[in-house]
Amino acid sequence: MVVRKRLDYGSRGHQVPAMPRVPSSARGKRSARRKKDEMTPFDLLATVAGTLLVDHENSSNAPGINAAALTYARKRKSVKAELCDDVPPLKSVAVENCIVGSGGVCASPRQANICLAENSSTRNGTDPVLESLTVKPNMLVRDSLFSCTKSCNRGHGVGGIPECGAYGVCLPGTSRSLEATNQVQVQQPVDGDTTALYSLVSSVDLDGRPPALVSSDSSSGVPLCIHDKDHKTSPLFHAEARHAADRDDDENSSGCTHPCTTGNNKSYMPQYTGDSRIRKMFASKIRKAARNKMCGEMSNKGSKLNLCAKKISTSRQRVQRAMFKRQKPVRRHFTPSSAKGILSEVKLRIKSFTIPELFIEIPENATVGSLKRTVMDVVTSIIESGLRVGVLLQGKSIQDDSKTLRQARICHGENLENIDFTLECEAGQNSSHGVRIPEEMDFPGADAMEPLAMVKCEEPFSETKAGYNSQQRVQASPNRVQSEHGSVHSLFETTAHEASASSQAIVPVASPSSEALAIVPVCKSKRPVIGQRRIRRPFSLPEVEALVEAVEQLGTGRWRDVKMLAFDNTDHRTYVDLKDKWKTLVHTASISPQQRRGEPVPQGLLDRVLAAQAYWSQQQQQQISGKAALQGCSSSC
DNA sequence: GTTAGGG
DNA sequence: CCCTAAC
Incomplete structure (x- = not known):
């Protein structure tokens, strides 16, 4: 992990460099700056509620309303610095500030659209396979630091949607409903392993990387987005997820929030800084690439995208490629079970994408804008915390991904009414609860994570050095979370265990209780959206x-x-x-x-x-x- | 990795 | 906030 250098700086008694650097007067400037047509990534909003059906309509209709609450834990902090300088300071004071930040979480309405497309065609006549998992560029739902829930309610959806088709999930602006009802039906050969099921969601590579980058070092040959042109298309399927670019106006400022725990913990920071820089490096390159790509496409002059031809050092290329390599989707195709005779199929239909009910605690003196941002932040945190799909058979989690559906008894003839899907934290997949909090992730214990998942959240929630230790925590009611780190773990685990024990739906659930729960969008994702411009966060x-x-x-x-x-x-x-x-x-x-x-x-x-x-x-x-x-x-x- | 400065 | 030359 990256270790911050010069940690001695700023500490008590440290001798800071005596003289400011003399500004170099001859620093050439080269600035053929491109137009700022930032390709703002989409934030994906996709929670999947699922019910597995076999050859008949599912009538389950248990509304999954989930409760969670958001709290701010703010903590005053004073910073005292004693700096020695050859040049007498203009004002020689020990800084002891208590800075009350605005808690500025900026989230903007994003439209996200995830399309799961079923290849309903039966070209080979025997193995209808899930062929497309298509998402709009810039969506990123990946490994995250923690998942907000384990518990699931059975999603409720509207019936009557034709079996074959692809439906988009769209989260419009903040003023819109947070519920979208969708159905995704999947046909899965029985001999496809359960990992394939996972890939329905977890392998949806919601990444805004330009395809060229993705495939630049890909050996799989599987395109990031596979759109079978022969697919039936529905308007929803092709619904564009347009989103506003950054605006100067805060209200309209695009960008997802990065409500992280404060960097109050010093040991939390070094990795953070390093990864943040890496991220910035990538962001810079990829933004450029994306712009080039867009320009190339828009000018209709053919592909002008030559991402790696840019002036990128070889070392950076290497890192970049390595990063992308890791980001490749786990799997995109179901493996056809050829040469095994005719297999019965399991038809899965996932109904109702529901955003869980949220309870938010926010100070009275908070602005409406900050409230909106907080809400948006909670939602995006849930979504972007990186979800993976779990499969529950009669309440029992199926861990072995290598099992075939038949072996897992997810097949025709079995009692498939009791199969459910859960959303779990990608990063926490090795833990029993699948929930982690950032503090965990940043410490050695997080080594088991997928490398990219270690990329720290870009934006801490804290405001300033003397700002709040603004932490928002997932909490299982009625427990209240203390503001210290130590207590959080157990609560997370408690939440997770309770939730997973009662998992019956795929939507994040903290508790059905109406008591305020603290949800912790502590860190939106360890994987910042590559290529995304940082959100605008005006100085308080x-x-x-x-x-x-x-x-x-x-x-x-x-x-x-x-x-x-x-x-x-x-x-x-x-x-x-x-x-x-x-x-x-x-x-x-x-x-x-x-x-x-x-x-x-x-x-x-x-x-x-x-x-x-x-x-x-x-x-x-x-x-x-x-x-x-x-x-x-x-x-x- | 930092700083300065244009965008 | 981004980008990058210069250091």
Whole structure:
């Protein structure tokens, strides 16, 4: 795992570099910047409720309303830094801030569309196979840090949908219903193993990677998206999952939330940082690739996508490919059971995609916008936490994926009414409960995870160094979660066990209780959506204050130290972000209040910004002149 | 890996 | 917030 270097920075008594770096004046800029037609990924919203049917209609109709609640555990934290500097700080104070962040979880309506297409054609006449699992680009539902549930209710759906067909699951904007009723019917040769069943969902590679990238190093030869042109198509099947690009407006800002636990735990961070950087690297490349691809397609000049031809270092290519390789779907095709005679088929129909009922605890002084974002965040967290499908036969989980359906007694003649599907955490598949929390995942115990699943969630939920330890926790009612990490595990497990014991549906269920449950979208996914632009997270006023405070002490040009001092536990603020924010602050301070946008920054703070900027600019100038004088002296001597 | 600066 | 040259 990546270990953060220079951990000594920012710690008490550490001697920070004395002088800010002299800005290099001759840094060439090359900026043929492309148009920002960001291909924002889709966030998939797909929970699968399932009922297995054999040759007859399923009449089960147990509404699966699931309860969970969201709580914020906020914790004040003070940061005191003592920094020594050759250059006297503008303001020599120990920073002791309590920054009350806005808890800014930004989620935006996403439209996601997952299409499971059944090849209803019987071209070979004997083995109708599931042939397509098609998702729109940019969807990513993968291994996640934890699953929100084990418990399942039998999904209820509307009947009467033709057996053969593909239906999309679409989660429109936030104002829309969170329930979508769908049916996905699958025909599965009896001799197909149960893994194939899993692949119905778990192998849906909801990744926004351009296909070229995916297949660049693929040996499988199986396209990421297989669309049989001969398929029957339904409008739903081809429903485009369009989504708005990022907007400056927060309300409309696109992006999924990354409500992670705070990086309060120091040992939590190094991996985080490293993976985040890797992610950014990939994101950069892939965004570019995606844009190129889109441009190429739109210009109708043929494929101009040459992802690997871009100026990517070989080492990066290697890593990149390795990453993608790991992201290949587990399986896409059912294995036809050829040469074994005519086999009876098991027809599976999964009905009703239902978003569980959620209960959210949110402070009264929270804004409606933050409430919306929180709701969206909870939902997306559930979805994107990375789900895998489990199969329950008469309440008993079938663990052996290598079993055939027949061996698993999922076949004609068996009591198939008692077969259910569950959604489980991909990352927790080796655990009995399938639930993990980020803290677990980030520690050595998480080694068993699939490598990519170790990519840390990009966005911690905490706001600033002194911000809340904003954690939202899954909780099984009536237990209440304490805000310390230690207690969370057991609760997760409790939740998981209880849930899985009662799993009867495929929808996430925490508890049917109406008591508020705390759901923990602690981390949306260990696998950030590759190629996705980071969500816009405006600096809160406390963050700005912290930044100003730090810059006053450290000066401009030492952004890494500023980061360490003021935003050490806030991984979603990089030092580049801080530098950028400072830039905008300086700009904001220099324009008239009427021209300013966004959350107003107190004039007093802006005055400090200008003062600090002027001071440190002067310091830099003095350093430059002093250096020049020194050079001149040495050269003349 | 950091910083600076254009976009 | 992204990107990248320069260091």
